[in-house]
Every structure is written in structure tokens, then in C-alpha cells.
Amino acid sequence: MEETADFVARVRAGDPRATARLISMVEREDESRLVVLKALHEYAGKAHVVGITGPPGAGKSTLTDKIVGLLRERGRRVAVLAVDPSSPFTGGAILGDRIRMQRHAVDEGVYIRSLATRGHLGGLSRAVSEASRVLDAAGYDDVIIETVGVGQSEVDIVRIADTVVLVSVPGLGDDIQAIKAGVMEIGDVFCVNKADHDGAERVTREIRAMLETAVLNGAVTRFSDLYTARAALKPAPRPLEGDHTSVAASDEGVSHHVTSQMSVHPGLEIPPVVSTVAETGVGVEELVQEIKAHEATLVATGFLRLRREENLSWELGRAAAERVLAKLEQDERKGSLSELARSVLDKRIDFYDALDTLESALVQA
Amino acid sequence: MERKIRVLVAKPGLDGHDRGAKVIARALRDAGMEVVYTGLRQTPEQIVTASIQEDVDVIAMSILSGAHNHLFPRVMELLREKNIDDVLVIGGGVIPDDDIPGLKAAGIAGVFTPGSPTSEIVAFIKGNLKRGS
Numbered sequence: 001m002e003e004t005a006d007f008v009a010r011v012r013a014g015d016p017r018a019t020a021r022l023i024s025m026v027e028r029e030d031e032s033r034l035v036v037l038k039a040l041h042e043y044a045g046k047a048h049v050v051g052i053t054g055p056p057g058a059g060k061s062t063l064t065d066k067i068v069g070l071l072r073e074r075g076r077r078v079a080v081l082a083v084d085p086s087s088p089f090t091g092g093a094i095l096g097d098r099i100r101m102q103r104h105a106v107d108e109g110v111y112i113r114s115l116a117t118r119g120h121l122g123g124l125s126r127a128v129s130e131a132s133r134v135l136d137a138a139g140y141d142d143v144i145i146e147t148v149g150v151g152q153s154e155v156d157i158v159r160i161a162d163t164v165v166l167v168s169v170p171g172l173g174d175d176i177q178a179i180k181a182g183v184m185e186i187g188d189v190f191c192v193n194k195a196d197h198d199g200a201e202r203v204t205r206e207i208r209a210m211l212e213t214a215v216l217n218g219a220v221t222r223f224s225d226l227y228t229a230r231a232a233l234k235p236a237p238r239p240l241e242g243d244h245t246s247v248a249a250s251d252e253g254v255s256h257h258v259t260s261q262m263s264v265h266p267g268l269e270i271p272p273v274v275s276t277v278a279e280t281g282v283g284v285e286e287l288v289q290e291i292k293a294h295e296a297t298l299v300a301t302g303f304l305r306l307r308r309e310e311n312l313s314w315e316l317g318r319a320a321a322e323r324v325l326a327k328l329e330q331d332e333r334k335g336s337l338s339e340l341a342r343s344v345l346d347k348r349i350d351f352y353d354a355l356d357t358l359e360s361a362l363v364q365a
Numbered sequence: 366m367e368r369k370i371r372v373l374v375a376k377p378g379l380d381g382h383d384r385g386a387k388v389i390a391r392a393l394r395d396a397g398m399e400v401v402y403t404g405l406r407q408t409p410e411q412i413v414t415a416s417i418q419e420d421v422d423v424i425a426m427s428i429l430s431g432a433h434n435h436l437f438p439r440v441m442e443l444l445r446e447k448n449i450d451d452v453l454v455i456g457g458g459v460i461p462d463d464d465i466p467g468l469k470a471a472g473i474a475g476v477f478t479p480g481s482p483t484s485e486i487v488a489f490i491k492g493n494l495k496r497g498s
Contacts, residue, residue, distance in 0.1 A: 091397045094400050113419060
């Protein structure tokens with residue numbers, strides 16, 4: 001273990017080796033990481049944390065690669081945390097997101113780290129929130145978190161990211177996918193990738209319809225309060241939805257065609273739905289603009305702080321629950337747990353009495 | 366929490382396919398390791414910076430084209446320049462027997478040629494890690 005002050009200084013200076021070591025300590029929940037994380041605490045909070053999520057094969061890594069390139073052109077230092085699943089059987093993992101991003105490997109302004117889920121559900125690894133704070137304190141301006149390929153309920157990313165980009169692609173299933181609750185509700189910016197494939201227009205139309213219907217139904221969405229707060233600001237920080245005509249010149253009319261035709265209710269404010277072809281980079285500039293516009297809106301409305309406060313409350317609660325669970329799993333407790341279980345089985349007490357007994361014992365401990 | 370063995374699997378040089386490297390990657394995964402796969406046509410510089418960012422315990426490289434005598438030692442040289450001495454480096458691919466002593470002298474700890482059972486590679490890695498577990 002290196003001397004703490006030196007370690008902290010090296011991470012702060014953006015030394016990739018020190019940063020990498022610290023993230024490994026975070027991953028294996030090494031107790032000695034805490035003194036370093038505590039020392040780094042005051043330096044975190046400046047980075048824009050962006051989550052990229054979507055189903056397997058949607059092109060998240062290729063998109064991330066292109067986003068990193070454009071952010072670098074803007075002079076920003078960028079870190080990427082790319083999460084891939086661990087095998088539940090062997091614990092091993094193939095972390096392959098990096099393949100698409102290796103052109104940035106020798107750019108000192110970019111740090112890329114692959115993480116395995118190590119049994120954690122929800123589309124992320126347990127290490128992600130701490131690792132993201134490490135990268136923030138290390139001075140990266142943008143921290144991009146690429147989740148595992150998600151299905152319909154892996155929504156942990158909203159607890160960590162300031163801005164969530166939900167990537168969809170054509171050909172995944174019928175239109176009912178867009179109205180299911182869960183993953184589809186977590187986007188701040190929507191992206192329809194592989195926009196040059198058949199059916200891309202339809203996916204865009206379905207997402208927009210879903211969002212517009214939510215507004216018309218008065219549903220409480222992730223964006224409704226934010227947009228109300230934005231409307232109260234003068235002048236408006238960004239153009240109204242439906243004005244996405246500024247697609248890249250190389251775009252052969254794909255996303256222009258889509259966005260200009262799709263809106264049934266042009267006055268409604270819904271999150272942007274951007275068409276991209278990540279492979280060629282088409283539309284990615286617009287996507288980056290929307291990601292940054294979302295950050296600007298969060299900052300201008302004060303929602304950045306609100307959202308972070310909410311997320312931190314959630315994380316604190318979860319961390320506390322984990323400590324309680326760890327206590328319960330200590331050997332001396334296991335006996336009393338089985339004792340309670342026997343009492344329930346023998347009908348001496350019921351389940352809820354057992355739970356109450358356990359709770360009071362924990363509070364006293 | 367237990368220490369996971371992290372391995373960077375890389376293909377330096379201009380090989381056109383990476384079937385062998387993928388077989389190794391899967392074998393290491395099935396042995397419980399975390400394998401960062403970087404794909405084809407990696408420069409020694411890319412391999413070394415990726416290994417630092419990923420904090421791997423092992424770099425495993427494969428070359429079929431015959432450039433091993435240049436590229437493998439170049440990776441070792443870059444590691445030395447950055448004072449990295451705790452990463453186990455192994456190589457494989459189409460490598461003539463006569464070249465193996467030279468590669469080992471350059472710091473490639475193990476050289477595995479076609480036909481090497483993957484279990485042998487797994488055992489070699491587990492037995493030769495340079496970092497504590």
C-alpha cells in the first residue's frame with residue numbers, strides 16, 4: 001500500500017496507473033481504499049456523468065467511441081467505464097467493449113476501464129458509483145458509463161448518471177416494447193442507432209409516440225418536472241423539441257427525414273430522439289449536442305443538484321442496507337436467524353413477529 | 366473479496382484473424398478470469414497503455430504473421446520504460462522453436478505454440494502471477 005497522500009496526489013494528477021489501481025481496490029472492496037476515497041471526496045462532483053444504455057448489440061460501444069472522439073475535439077478529458085457481464089457459473093468474463101474504443105488508447109486525455117458485473121444485477125457493477133467518483137476526482141470532465149446490454153428492468157444507471165442516453169435499434173420486436181414500463185422510461189436523451197437499417201423510422205416514431213402519450217396522459221415522467229422548470233426559465237436554454245433539423249451534412253437525409261415527419265404533436269415537449277449510424281458517425285454530433293443541452297438544462301434549473309441528492313440518498317440507503325446484511329451474515333448471527341426460522345416453521349411465532357424481533361435486535365446492536 | 370485475475374488479450378501486428386486469441390480468451394474466462402479483449406492490429410503502445418488503464422495482471426499476445434521477434438520485445442521495452450515489472454507477459458501463435466529462447470530472454474515468461482492445451486496456459490498463468498493474491 002502506497003503512502004496515502006502520494007497515492008491521492010497521483011490520482012488527482014490524472015496518473016492512469018494510480019487511478020487504475022484505485023479502481024481495482026474499489027472492485028474488490030479493499031478496506032484500504034476508503035482512506036483514499038475519503039481524501040478524494042472534496043475533489044469530486046465536477047464531471048458530467050453520462051450513462052449509455054440499451055439492449056445487447058445496439059451499438060453502445062461504437063457510439064461511445066464516437067462520442068469520446070467528439071468530446072475530445074471539444075478539448076474535454078474523458079473517462080469511460082464499460083461494464084460487461086460476469087459468468088454466474090465461473091465468475092469469469094470477456095470484457096469486449098474496449099475493442100471499439102482502442103483508437104483512444106494512446107490519447108492521454110482518455111481513460112477507459114472495463115468492469116465485470118461480478119454478480120451484480122441491474123446492468124452495472126457494484127464498483128461503478130465509486131469508480132465514477134474516482135474518475136471525477138481525477139479530473140475527467142466527462143465520465144461515460146456504458147452499461148451491460150439491458151433488457152427491460154436494468155435501470156440502475158439512473159441512480160448514477162446525470163444524463164441517461166437510451167439507445168434503441170430497429171428489429172428488436174413489435175411496438176409493444178416501447179410502451180412497457182422500465183428501461184424505456186429512463187432516457188433523458190433517446191438514440192435510435194443503425195438508422196440506416198430497415199424499420200429505424202418506425203422505432204423513432206414509436207418512441208416519440210410513447211413520450212408524447214406520456215405527456216398527454218399527464219404521466220409523471222423523468223423529464224416532466226425538468227421541462228416545467230425549464231419553461232419557467234427565460235430565455236429558453238435550448239430550442240423546442242421538434243427542431244432537430246441540424247443533422248450532420250454527411251447524413252443522407254435519414255434522421256432529417258425521420259424527425260421532420262414524426263411529430264404528431266409538434267408543440268409537446270418531449271426528450272430528443274436522435275437518429276445515428278454509429279459505425280459512420282452520422283448523427284453523433286447531434287447526439288453529443290443533445291447530451292450537453294441536457295446537462296445545461298440540469299444546471300440552469302438546479303435539477304443537477306436535486307438529481308444528485310436523490311441518487312445519493314438512494315445510494316446511502318442501499319449502502320446502509322448492505323451493512324445490515326453483512327451483520328446478519330456474520331456467524332454469531334446465523335444461529336439466531338435459524339432459531340427464528342425454526343420458530344416460524346413450528347408456528348410458535350409468525351413471520352412478521354420474527355422480523356420485528358430481528359429488527360429490534362439489529363437496532364440495539 | 367477475492368482477487369480476480371485480469372488478463373489483457375491482444376493481437377499485435379497485422380494478422381487478419383483472431384480465432385486463436387478468441388479461443389484463449391474463452392478458456393481464460395471459463396477458468397474464472399476477467400479477460401479484456403482488445404481485438405486485431407494493436408500497436409505495442411496501445412497494448413501497454415490499455416494494460417495500465419485496465420490494471421491487468423497478465424498480458425497475453427498472439428501473433429501469426431512472424432513479427433513476434435520485433436513486437437513482443439517492443440512491448441517489454443515499453444513496460445520497462447514505464448517501470449512496470451509486476452505484469453506477467455506471455456505470447457503465442459506461430460512461433461518457430463528457435464525463436465523461443467530469444468523471446469524468453471526479452472522477458473516473455475511463457476511462449477505457447479499451436480497445439481498447446483488451453484489448460485496448460487491457465488495453469489501457467491495461475492502459477493506465475495507477479496502480484497500477490
